Amino acid sequence: MSVIGVDAGGTLTKIVYEENGALHFKTFSSEQQVLQWLGILAQNHKLYITGGKAEKWRGIFPHAHIVGEFEAVCSGAKLLLKEEKTDLKQFTLINIGTGTSFFKVDENGCERLLGSGLGGGTFMGLGGLLTGESDYYELVRLSKEGKRELVDLSVRDVYEAMNSPVPDHLTAANFAKGDAFSKKADKLRALTNMIAETIILLASQASQAHKLEDFVFIGSTLKSNPALKEDLSQFQDMLSYTPIFPEKGAYAGSLGAFDVGRGSEHSQNRQ
Structure with missing residues (x-):
């Protein structure tokens, strides 16, 4: 059967x-x-x-x-990973579903390290509150077109002409520049970035103790969502990790x- x-x-x-x-x-x-x-x-x-x-x-x-x-x-x-001929002996597995779970995977098995309430449910729920849209693919489309720097306060905005102690493109405060006139697309990109930043920071902290540098991202929130994948990949130089997105990771x-x-x-x- x-x-x-x-x-x-x-x-x-x-x-x-x-x-x-x-x-x-x-x-x-x-x-x-x-x-x-x-x-x-x-x-x-x-x-x-x-x-x-x-x-x-x-x-x-x-x-x-x-x-x-x-x-x-x-x-x-x-x-x-085997189907895509990606040979990894150990890695951090990050499952972005309604919320997000983090796992250590190695030759000894799989161990859940921690979890977060930020994930696809946040994108759908808060995204709907911010824009009035409820369709996942429409929210993704708008996020892809948005500019988060019009809503987020960056380190560059805070220090202006001064030299900042950290890279000036980093977020100083999520949504701090947003107002009633902010465009839907810009608010959604800021939301996508906030979710991605939080996930990467948690993954980095969880992985350091186990010396894991490969981050494998799965989960339905990544489906047809290039903005989220881009934002999850933006800290590679700073945190020394390699993002991997299996094609059918949602499944x-x-x-x-x-x-x-x-x-x-x-x-x-x-x-």
């Missing part, structure tokens, strides 16, 4: 399944749509579910198997659940 890997997140549902020897990846924003879709396929597939809503979904699909979220994310990330959780399920089913079939 075939397997479907499901990442039932707080905002989006990501699915991985195999058909005709190839993996397929789907994203649903509507819970009703994905439940209808799965209701049909679940008759001939076994569901392996991870994510914040996994237990809720098992109430709907009682024969589904629950996969621990951290296990699924780490397993999926390793598979994505790490669902791919990991799928892989656990596939291994389990193969093991049972051999018995």
Whole structure:
């Protein structure tokens, strides 16, 4: 029997399944749509579910198997790196979902280091409050077009003609120049940058003790989001890290659940 890997997140549902020897990846924003879709396929597939809503979904699909979220994310990330022929022995894994989790991954396994409430939920929620927009792709489009220096106070603004003790392009205060006349795009780029700055600072602090220099970013908030990727990459010279963005990083959780399920089913079939 075939397997479907499901990442039932707080905002989006990501699915991985195999058909005709190839993996397929789907994203649903509507819970009703994905439940209808799965209701049909679940008759001939076994569901392996991870994510914040996994237990809720098992109430709907009682024969589904629950996969621990951290296990699924780490397993999926390793598979994505292997698929892209990126050979890393150890790295910091940063999963930007509704919030953000940070993991140490090495040959001994995967260990969660810390987490933050800033992530995709912040981008959607605060982004909506700032602009009145609610569509993810519209928020991403506006962010890409915005200029955060029109909203953020930079070190350059503070020191003006004086020599600053730190690089003058850094943020002195997020949103300090924003007002009622600030454009939607500029506010969204400032928000994207604030999220990225916080994530990089936390990742850097968490990684120093373990001497990890490669940062692997996954999670649905990175999907079609060039502004966030750019802002996450802006501190390389200062903090000495290498950002890596697997192409299908949004599906790490669902791919990991799928892989656990596939291994389990193969093991049972051999018995």
